[in-house]
Each structure stands twice: as structure tokens, then as C-alpha cells.
Amino acid sequence: MNAQLKIDALGNALKRLEESLAFDLSQPLVVDACIQRFEFSIELTWKMLKKCLAIEGIEVNTPRESIQQAYAIHWLNDESEWLSMLKDRVLTSQTYKDDLALEIYRRLPAHFAAMMALYQLLNTRFIQ
Template sequence: MTSEKLERSLINFQKAMDRFTEVIQEPESSIVMDATIQRFEFTYELMWKTLKIFLEDIHGIRTVSPRQVFKEAYSLSIVEQEEIFLEMIKSRNLLSHTYNEEQASDIYKKCPSYVSAMQNVYDQISAGR
């Protein structure tokens, strides 16, 4: 049985992904790059927290960190490519501690693969609840 908390989290996660996908389709500019990175950050946060709730509600697995969430999800085959999620952790941490234009540009270029991986997580969670 799915909790209300998981349902609300899934709805918010889907909305964030829609916005993230939307900005990725815009022509590249400094404003679009900044918006894409910002949307990556909040979509990433919603993704790992939604996955955390899913692991606890559906599988009875308690986790406390994004890394632990992704490792558990990988072990359950909810996440297919663990590496990209560990890369997302690194990207998110780089962005939250300092703003470096070169790093931001590199992360911006990874965002299409990030949103694709996030969509796969959403699909897995939706199917597994």
C-alpha cells in the first residue's frame, strides 16, 4: 500500500522533472544554463527523497543519505546504472559548495542524461508501488 507521503512526493517529483525536461529543450544561453542547473538541483533533491520514501514504505529499508539510497535502489534493480546516480551526487555537491563556471558548464552538458535516468527512477517507483 502506498502512503500519502509517497504519492505527494511522486507528484512533486514528476512536476520537477517536467520543468527540468522543459528547460533542457531551450537553446543554450547563460540564463538557460543557470536555469537548467537550478532545476537539476531541485529535481535531484526530490528524486532521492522520493526514492528514500519508496524504499522505506514498500521495501522496509531505512536510509539516510543519497549515496545509501542509490546503493539500496541499485541492489533492488530500481536503479539500473548506479554510476550516473553517484555522478549526480558529485555534481550536486560541487554546485552547492562553490560556483565555478567551468564546472557548471560540464554539469549542464550532463543534464540530458541526468533527466533520462531520473525518468527511469520515476517509472520504476510508479510501477513498483
């Protein structure tokens, strides 16, 4: 899949995440839906980063390497925010606890904003 397709796929995933974050938290499925959409958004983000970094001549193999290299070339402003996202992703996939899910859910707006900023940067750089 080329960079444009990966960037487009991420844009669609981020729209879906944004939609889910707009729902009222009192609905029981909202937290689950938001976390699920976050999981596939962060997965698409690191795969898009891998592809875009390869275009720049930088080879990476893991999500952490992708984030570290993107930070090194100033595509990301806050490396710790992105490493926190990876940690949240691992936590959501390994176990499900209501209190942990709610804690991660509360961080999703900041995670969304960071992913959206990266999406916009790479969309401008590689597509337009």
C-alpha cells in the same frame, strides 16, 4: 508526505527540468536555470527513494544510501551514473564556476533520462 505525493512532486520537477533543457544554450540564464532545476530534482529524487524504500522495509538516511539500496534491489540500472549525479549536485552547491557549470550542464540530459526512468518505474510500482 506519502509516496504518491513525493512521486508526483518529482514528476513535476522533472517536467520543469525537461522544459529548461529545451531552451537554446545561447541564452545566458539557461545553464543556471537547468542546474537549479537539476538540484531540486535530485533532492526530490533521493527523498522519494527514501520514502519508497521505507515502504519496502529498507531504512536509509542519506542520498548515497538511498542510491546504493535502490541499485541493490534493481530499481536503478547504473549506480555509477547516480553517484555521478550526487557528485554534480555537491559541486553545483559548493561553488560556481562557468566552466564547471557548463561541464555539468552537458551531463544533464543523461541525468534527466536516469531520473525519468526511475520516476516511471516507481510511479508504476507505487501509484498505479
